Amino acid sequence: MINTELKLHTDVFNTDELDMAATRDGFGRGLVEAGEADERVMALCADLSESTRAHWFKEKFPERYVELGVAEQNLMAVASGLANYGKIPFAMSYAAFSPGRNWEQIRSTVALNDVPVKIVGAHAGVSVGPDGATHQALEDIATMRVLPNIIVIVPTDSEEARKATLAIAVNNKPSYIRLARAKTPVFTTTETSFAIGIPTIVYKSENPTIGIIACGSLVYQSILAAEELKKEGIQVSVMNLSTIKPMNEKKVTEFAQSVDHIVTAEEHQIHAGMGSAVAEVLVKHAPTKMSFIGMQDRYGESGSPDELLEYFGFTKSGIIKHIKDQLS
Amino acid sequence: MTDERITELQLRANDIRVSIIDMLEDAGSGHTAGPLGMSDMFAALYFEIMNHDPKNPDWDERDWLFLSNGHTVPVRYAAMAHAGYFPVEELLTLRKFGSRLQGHPERHALPGIEHTSGPLGTGLGQAAGVATGLRLDGKKNHVFCMTGDGELNCGNIWESAMFAGHNGLSNLTAIVDRNNIQINGMTENVMKLEDLVGKWTSFGWHVIEIDGHNIQEFVDAVNQAKAIQNKPTCIIAHTIPGKGIKEIENEFQWHGKPPTTEQEQRFLKELRTLRGKIEATHSQ
Numbered sequence: 001m002i003n004t005e006l007k008l009h010t011d012v013f014n015t016d017e018l019d020m021a022a023t024r025d026g027f028g029r030g031l032v033e034a035g036e037a038d039e040r041v042m043a044l045c046a047d048l049s050e051s052t053r054a055h056w057f058k059e060k061f062p063e064r065y066v067e068l069g070v071a072e073q074n075l076m077a078v079a080s081g082l083a084n085y086g087k088i089p090f091a092m093s094y095a096a097f098s099p100g101r102n103w104e105q106i107r108s109t110v111a112l113n114d115v116p117v118k119i120v121g122a123h124a125g126v127s128v129g130p131d132g133a134t135h136q137a138l139e140d141i142a143t144m145r146v147l148p149n150i151i152v153i154v155p156t157d158s159e160e161a162r163k164a165t166l167a168i169a170v171n172n173k174p175s176y177i178r179l180a181r182a183k184t185p186v187f188t189t190t191e192t193s194f195a196i197g198i199p200t201i202v203y204k205s206e207n208p209t210i211g212i213i214a215c216g217s218l219v220y221q222s223i224l225a226a227e228e229l230k231k232e233g234i235q236v237s238v239m240n241l242s243t244i245k246p247m248n249e250k251k252v253t254e255f256a257q258s259v260d261h262i263v264t265a266e267e268h269q270i271h272a273g274m275g276s277a278v279a280e281v282l283v284k285h286a287p288t289k290m291s292f293i294g295m296q297d298r299y300g301e302s303g304s305p306d307e308l309l310e311y312f313g314f315t316k317s318g319i320i321k322h323i324k325d326q327l328s
Numbered sequence: 329m330t331d332e333r334i335t336e337l338q339l340r341a342n343d344i345r346v347s348i349i350d351m352l353e354d355a356g357s358g359h360t361a362g363p364l365g366m367s368d369m370f371a372a373l374y375f376e377i378m379n380h381d382p383k384n385p386d387w388d389e390r391d392w393l394f395l396s397n398g399h400t401v402p403v404r405y406a407a408m409a410h411a412g413y414f415p416v417e418e419l420l421t422l423r424k425f426g427s428r429l430q431g432h433p434e435r436h437a438l439p440g441i442e443h444t445s446g447p448l449g450t451g452l453g454q455a456a457g458v459a460t461g462l463r464l465d466g467k468k469n470h471v472f473c474m475t476g477d478g479e480l481n482c483g484n485i486w487e488s489a490m491f492a493g494h495n496g497l498s499n500l501t502a503i504v505d506r507n508n509i510q511i512n513g514m515t516e517n518v519m520k521l522e523d524l525v526g527k528w529t530s531f532g533w534h535v536i537e538i539d540g541h542n543i544q545e546f547v548d549a550v551n552q553a554k555a556i557q558n559k560p561t562c563i564i565a566h567t568i569p570g571k572g573i574k575e576i577e578n579e580f581q582w583h584g585k586p587p588t589t590e591q592e593q594r595f596l597k598e599l600r601t602l603r604g605k606i607e608a609t610h611s612q
Contacts, residue, residue: 064464068491069487069491071487071490073449073453073484073487074484074488074491077451077453077488078460078488079457080450080454080457081454081456081459081460082458082461084435084454084457085458085461085462104447105453108445108447108450109443112434112444113444115435
C-alpha cells in the first residue's frame, strides 16, 4: 500500500484525478523561486529557453538571464566562470547536448574545478517523442554519475523537480538535474518530503517478493504496477531513488534485504545508469537477484511519447510483464 | 615607464626563466618552450599590470588571470613564487606526488591559481563568465585570459569569442601567445590560423598586435585594452618559443619536453649572463 507518511496525492491510483505536468515545468517554477530567494541565482541557456522553461526566469529576472546561442561547450565554460566568481548558475539545454556534447567541459571546468554549476538536462528519455533518437538522451545518468564531485538527481514528477531545483540552488556543489518533456501525473504534493540523497519507499507491501527501485516517471508507473500485482497475489514494494549520486547505500541495501529480487526501472540505457549504480551497491553489501528495466542497448526512435513509452516497456503494463517474466 | 623600470621587469622575466629551467629539469617532464616565451608578459602581469595580493589571493578587488593554455603553467608558478605567493624553493616540487604544483594547474591545490586548466579551449569562456559576473555587479576588476595559438584550433574558443564580442565585454582582455608552434609542428602547417587579426576583429573584438617580448608595448596594449569601453580586446603577442635560450628558440620539438641536467647547466649560464649582456652593460 501507499506510504501515507509521504503525504502523496490522496487519490494516487486514480490517474485521471491527478494533475499532469512535466518535470521541466516544476524545474521552471523552482528556478523562479530560487531566483527570488537568492539574487546570485542566474539562468544560462543555449537557445532553448522555452523548452527548458528558462523563459519564466528570463521574464522575471532579465538581467540575470544569459543567452549563449547554440554553443553548449561555451555554455558550460561560461557557467564555470560565473560559479567560480560567486554566482549560482543554472545552465540549460537538452540533455542530448548538455551533458551530451560538452562532457569534457563539465569534467574539467565544473567537476574537477569543483564550482557549483547546476547542469540542467531537459528532454531526457524516449518520452521526448517525435523528434526521434538524436534528441532522446539515454546516456546522461551514466556520463554524469561517473564524475567525482557531482550530485545527480532524477526527479520523479513536477513537484519533486521544483523541490530538487530549490535544493541544488543551495547545496554549493556541481549538480545535474535530469528533466523530461512529457507531462506525467503529479502524485507527490507540496507536503511530500524531499532531500538530496534520501530515497523514499513510496509503496510498501507487507512481505514483498519484488522490490522495484525506480527514478523519473517510472516511479509512478511502478506504483500502479505494484497495486495491480497485489490483486494477483504478487507483493511488491517501490522505492523512489531520485538521487543517484551520492548513492544512499544504507537505504538501498536495507530495501534489497527486505525482498527476494530487485527490479530497477529507468528511462535510460541499462548500462551504467541508475540500475548499474544500485548493482554496484548490492554486490558489495547484499548480493541480490536483479533485473533491469531500461533501454536494452539500443537508441530510441520517433513516435508519440505514449507509444514509445509503451513500446519500450516504460509503463505499468511493461513493468508487470517484466516482473511476471522474472517470476516464471 | 622609465628605462629603469623596464630593466627591472626584464630582470624579473629573467628570474622567471631561470626558475622555469630549474623546475622543469627537476620535474623531468613538462613544457619548456611556451613558458619561456611568455616570461616577459608574466613578469609584466604580476609585477606591473595586475591588481593582486599574494598574501590574500581571493581578494575581492583583484584582477583575474585565466591561463587557458594550462600546460604553460610553469611560467605562472614561477611568476607567483617570485611575487610572493609561496616560497621559490617550492617550485622544485613541480609535478611531484603530493605537490601543490600539479602538472596542469588545479584550482583547489594552490591559492591564486584561479581555475583548473589544461584541456585546451575552455579558459576564454570561463574568463567571459567572470567578466559577465563582474559587470552584473558593477565591479571594476579586469579579467585577463592567456591563450596559446595552437588552442585557437578549438571550436570552444570561437564560441567564447562570439559570446564576449556579442556582449561587448570590455572588462575582458585575451592575450594570444602567438609563438607559431604546437605539438605536431608549425601552426600554419598543422591547421592554418591566419588571418588571426581578421578573425578576432570579425568576432567583435578590438585587436592589438605587439612584440610579446617588448614589455613597454605589452603594458601600453593593456592600458589601451582597459580604455576601450564597448568591446573586449585581443592582444596578439608575437613571441619566440623558448625565448632566452638560443638552442630552444623556435624549435617546436621543445614544446613538450624538459631540459636534461647537462642542458640545464648550459641554459642557466646563458640566462644568468643574459647572453653576455650583463657584462656589456656594466662595462659601459
